[in-house]
Amino acid sequence: MATHVHGLGRVSAAIVAAPAAGLLASLAAAAVLPASPEIRLLTWALAGFPAAAAAPCFALLAKSGARAWAGSAVTAAAAGLALVLA
Amino acid sequence: MKLSPRAYAILWDGHAWAGAASSVILFAIFFLGPFALFAEQLGPWQEPAFREAPAVSQDAAIALAQRIVDEEAVNEPVWFGVSLPADEEPWLRLWHFDEGAFHYTWLHPVTGARIGERSDLGEFLNAMHFLEPLPYGTAIAGIASIVLLFLAGTGLALQLGRFLREALQFRPGGKARRTQWSDAHKVVGSVTLPFVIVFALTGAILCLADLLQPTVTQALFDGDAAAHSRATEWPNPPAASGKPAKAPDLAAAFRIATARYPDAEHRWFFIDNLGDENVSMDLPGEQDGTLGRYTNVRFAGDGSVTWTRDAGGSNPYASAMALLFSMHFAGWAGYGGKMLFAALSLLTAFGILAGNLLWLERRRAKGFARFDALLERLTAGGCAAMPAAVAAVFLANQLLPLDLDGRAELEHGAFFAAALAVIAWALVARAPARAAAHALLGSAAVLFAVPFIDAVRFGRLPLDPRTGWLYGTEVGLVALALVLAGAAFAIGRIVRRSSASIARPLAAPPETEPETIAPPRAA
Secondary structure (H helix, E strand, C coil), X not given: CCCCCCCHHHHHHHHHHHHHHHHHHHHHHHHHCXXXXXXXHHHHHHXXXXXXXXXXXXXXXXXXXXXXXXXXXXXXXXXXXXXXXX | CCCCHHHXXXXXXXXXXXXXXXXXXXXXXXXXXXXXXXXXXXHHHHCHHHHCCCCCCHHHXXXXXXXXXXXXXXXXXXXXXXXXXXXXXXXXXXXXXECCEEEEEEECCCCCCEECCCCCXXXXXXXXXXXXXXXXXXXXXXXXHHHHHHHHHHHHHHCCCCHHHHHHCCCCCCCCHHHHHHHHHHHHHHHCHHHHHHHXXXXXXXXXXXXXXXXXXXXXXXXXXXXXXXXCCXXXXXXXXXXXXXCCCHHHHHHHHHHHCCCCEECEEEEECCCECCCEEEEEEECCCCCCCEEEEEEECCCCEEEEECCCCCCHHHHHHHHHHHHHHCXXXXXXXXXXXXXXXXXXXXXXXXXXXXXXXXXXXXXXXXXXXXXXXXXXXXXXXXXXXXXXXXXXXXXXXXXXXXXXXXXXXXXXXXXXXXXXXXXXXCCHHHHHHHHHHHHHHHXXXXXXXXXXXXXXXXXXXXXXXXXHHHHHHHHHXXXXXXXXXXXXXXXXXXXXXXXXXXXXXXXCCCCCXXXXXXX
16 A cells, blocks of 8 residues: 555644534534524534544645645634624 | 545545544444443343332322322422333332432332332443443543544545445455454445444434534524524423422323323423422323334423424424434334344444454554554453453342442442453453453353343243343343353464464465555556
């Protein structure tokens, strides 16, 4: 198998930042969804944890640790903004 | 569709590391799954008083419950619960909520005799399935569920374009052991994948919903907790008024709930603000054989219905959650389905173990790092710890005197002491796999002996099909003992073969691994 050197930046982003960003992004997506409260809650319940599980994959696949952290931070910031404005 | 070699290598490593890091916790959760599924049915096993079902009519039991509730109303408890007798719990159960925890007392429906919490074997093993008795256990179980989703997702991604082949490929005759563990891990992972995804998702929701509730309420309901509780179809009861009032009429409420949901079993009365004017009483119902099985009727103090919940829920969120939780708890399937779920749970535990063994075999070929040596010991100790802990709690349930103070806590202590002892043994043993095999064999011997100890204590025939739930428990324990003994012998055989190959350093080099860890070629 091709070996791959994992940087500490990508791994730390995958463990710490990406799951939180995934949870926050799914919460923001549910909050801005033009639907009933029950549908929004259902969207969050079904998407939130899969998003937290999928986000580390994107962090690990990023080209560098800086990109992994930046991607997580931008996602979290955009989600936070959406939650404030929603 | 296939992953690029880079993506394959990264996700393979991510899958392996996350699996190794979470394996012992996930193994414990899945090993205890069967006990959680049959927790209620362990009632007559853990409490010998339940083995002789007293003959009492439902009306008489409700009348007795009413007397108890009337007496309790004077104390104005924030919460109080009563359950009527059932096959597996033929006494009434009285629940109190004190100092943040539920406590219960059993009440004989004819004599009125009371006994306390002498054993909570089934409920404890159910709670341990969610790691509830451990500090931060529920949160850890929730995070482990998210890691399991990650493992399922990355495992599926790694099998893109080869899922069917790998789901069916098992080469037990292969000379390289890592080929066998690799095949076993992939076959078990593929077969149990839908089950694992449902359990991981519902496990995360069950374990983390309370923790995240304030955030979700703020984000999706503008901080309105009442709106949130309406969406989940579990509206909050009214606050106590401070004005005393008599207890609600249980018999009338029971008639209304049974008439409204005739297919549901009603035997619980859960009362908020008992003795207060704003008393609120829930009669939850359970309908077996349906996907959305939970009903509820809520009453005010004057007997009026203030809220009902149909089986399957009446809004999209409640319907989806009813479906998912029914799948988690196998409520839709009856005992045959529960046994299938129990087997799948143990199979998944084996798949997790096979993943660790695959990791160790791959690393062994390259030379063990310190983490690998630790993982080997934790895998051996952690996975053998759960059978030993279960055997210890069942043995303690047999040997501790029935009226001993703090008996239930001592049973819990036996569980944790056995688990810690086996982990410590594997950490210091010269050959951790051999220690695990011995622990498994000891656990198997105890689990096999427990039905016979019980039979001797109570002067009855063991494995007698006429004893209902007892017979079911005995068959389960003996079957588990045989599985563990088989695992112990298999591990012993592997250890002996390893010793033989170490003793013959000039033997042929290990077979190169032709299986499937090589990444696909770039398209």
